[in-house]
Amino acid sequence: MNHSAFISPHITGLLANRYQLKQLIGSGGMGEVFLADDILLGGTPVAVKFLTQTFCNEKMQQDFAREAMLSAALSQKSLHIVRAYDYGVSAEGKPFYVMEYLNGKSLKDLIPMPLPKFLTLTRQICLGLQCAHQGINIDGKIYPLVHRDIKPANILVMPDPILGKLIKILDFGIAKFINYTNTVNTNRGFNGTLPYCSPEQLEGSEIDGRSDIYSLGVMMFEMLTGAKPWQPETDFFGAWYKAHHFEAPKEITTVSPQLKLPQQLNHLIMACLEKKPGDRPQNIAEILKVLDSLEKLSCQTLPTPLAxxxxxxxxxxxxxxxxxxxxxxxxxxxxxxxxxxxxxxxxxxxxxxxxxxxxxxxxxxxxxxxxxxxxxxxxxxxxxxxxxxxxxxxxxxxxxxxxxxxxxxxxxxxxxxxxxxxxxxxxxxxxxxxxxxxxxxxxxxxxxxxxxxxxxxxxxxxxxxxxxxxxxxxxxxxxxxxxxxxxxxxxxxxxxxxxxxxxxxxxx
Structure with a gap:
């Protein structure tokens, strides 16, 4: 995050009569993030994310409000999902949501990493994903949430006095809304980051939590090796479509021969990268079971008491x-x-x-x-x-x-x-x-x-x-x-x- 950047010229002043925007601290494909003070809470720092899309009609506003509400409800359930507080539309028609301000490092800046750190961080990522995939209960109905854009840039790592390192997943539910505004369809159409997209996501098909598991597999491969499982000739859609649909992922031992990975972990990552959803782990619980057994073997658990x-x-x-x-x-x-x-x-x-x-x-x-x-x-x-x-x-x-x-x-x-x-x-x-x-x-x-x-x-x-x-x-x-x-x-x-x-x- 760039904490020294200034506010964009088109975004100034007091937002929603509550959030005093201060400076731009990040930007990406989905929009821009600003540091702001919540004046109703005595100047408490918050992060405000403006999405790239503008609203064209009332239905889009209603769908955004629904996604933002689900994301906010989800953020109250898991320690590993960034907490969302508020949402709305600016005077210029730009949708925004307000989240906790977190001063940490992007996971992409920590790649590659040793196995003990990998196990600790991956387990926390899985706990956040599991909570989302299990869904939010609203008025007796369960609403599962699929992230749709799991990648290192959407994972924040912060120092924590209890866990040592605390994982926070960013942008839950927002990718689905961005997808909708691009395709005028809440369930179909492509949106995501090409190197991490599942084959079914590239097709614009209906997706579930197994699509996030595929993206997680790509990210786990990268966390350990510093490289992605494929290296197409270009970064265009067609090249990545071919890689995800028809090309086998590289072997971890080929990319990083020095790594001495447990065979169980290698099998897990490769299973997550299977082309067909039915051939992957069917839920995050299956992945956590493997990670738990690996942690027991390596004794990489929470700090142990002194003898x-x-x-x-x-x-x-x-x-x-x-x-x-x-x-x-x-x-x-x-x-x-x-x-x-x-x-x-x-x-x-x-x-x-x-x-x-x-x-x-x-x-x-x-x-x-x-x-x-x-x-x-x-x-x-x-x-x-x-x-x-x-x-x-x-x-x-x-x-x-x-x-x-x-x-x-x-x-x-x-x-x-x-x-x-x-x-x-x-x-x-x-x-x-x-x-x-x-x-x-x-x-x-x-x-x-x-x-x-x-x-x-x-x-x-x-x-x-x-x-x-x-x-x-x-x-x-x-x-x-x-x-x-x-x-x-x-x-x-x-x-x-x-x-x-x-x-x-x-x-x-």
Whole structure:
């Protein structure tokens, strides 16, 4: 995306009395994308996409509204589909839709990539496609959505504190509308990007999710090799029509002999590239099943917990600083804290510097079970009306379910600023576990890692806080974060419930 470009001369001012257009940030075959401020939401940045077509009649407007509504509904169902907020028609007759502003990289800029990254990203793409193909329920009727233009340029990759890399699929449902405005037919006619189009799409035939699977196969081939499965003499329609209909795709081993791909993955990609829809995987679930088995074999799953050393009286992470290894068993539950299941943050003054820690009290049996859990961290920050940070720690196990440990930090408090600074400096924090049963002793210390992206964000948020004027509306910000917290929980669990888990056994 080109963030330095200026607004086109024909698009200026305030759109729909709400969106203040700022600058052009991208353009393509379907239209232009602008960065804008949503003035009704206090200047929240959004992306506004203007489509290339203009409306000729009222029916076209109605069909666009229907497609935009379906796309918006779909975007609320999957973490891996860009969120759509609004749609309309400009004064010049140009249809537009408004989506979340995402600052990431196009998948095309990351090609080719190593197998572990390929598995992680492809799986997320499949989850988004699966959600769309399963359809949206509106008034008791299911409306499946086919993307029709799956290609690397329509996949955005962003850093994410939970997943490491988060996939967002762009332009869902819009290709169908563009197709309609070109052919005056919602189901037939060609529109797409020639190297990624299925044979049936080039024919203008009725298509379903298997057409997206063909495009996905082309993209998977390219993600691994950096090349496409075919290389026709020209880029014209006729040359690509011949390639997709009559020419066998190249072998991955021929294009990239250095790749040591599992045979199972090679078979999957070639199956996706079959000419006839009936010869391909019939749904995304079949593809996910193969990807899951490959991830289990290579152990490329979500971050695994750190191993603990065994002791009949306590357990601790192996990477603890010396001061905690030698002194943590002598830690005493603060007298000013109640004896109940709670969690609170606190700085530890050590020779290594100020280390951030979460002190928590749980029943002893609960602590024993949670030693086996994976640990995840997530941070959410808002500046208005009051700077407030939500610090989420999750202890997760499929059988036990989630154990959420949220903390709300008033960032105007200097001690909380020091605490967050400790998170950025050391790159990890410690969960110090005390038993609910007497004598309420410390029996376990876990270590939880913070990735570099999280650390950079936390540093930025500290700097933002220092530049803000004083506010006395901490309660309002905490209420807003609590509302976001519920949504974040469902997003995290949606991912974890679909992801195979690898757990390192520990003892307490």
């Amino acid at each position: 603990s050393t065994y002791n009949p009286h306590f357990a601790m992470s192996a990477d603890l600083p010396p001061v905690l290894k030698t002194n943590f068993a002598t830690l005493i539950w603060p007298q000013n804290k109640p004896i109940q299941e709670i969690v609170f943050p606190q700085l530890l003054d050590t020779p290594q510097g100020n280390l951030a820690a979460l002190w928590l009290m749980l029943p002893k049996q609960e602590i024993k079970k949670r030693v086996l859990c994976q640990r995840y961290s997530h941070f959410v920050f808002i500046t208005s009306p009051h700077p407030m940070l939500l610090w989420i720690t999750l202890l997760y196990n499929q059988e036990l379910g989630p154990k959420w440990l949220p903390c709300y930090l008033d960032m105007q408090n200097t001690q909380n600023q020091e605490l967050v600074h400790g998170l950025t400096e050391y790159g990890r924090y410690f969960l110090i576990c005390f038993t609910l049963e007497a004598p309420h002793s410390c029996v376990t210390v876990f270590s939880s890692h913070i990735n570099n992206t999280q650390r950079q964000r936390l540093k930025l948020w500290i700097d933002q806080t220092k530049s803000l004027s004083h506010s006395d509306q901490a309660l309002m910000s905490k209420t807003l974060l609590k509302q976001q917290y519920k949504q974040i929980q469902s997003q995290i669990l949606e991912h974890l419930s679909a992801k195979p888990q690898v757990v390192v056994a520990n003892s307490i």
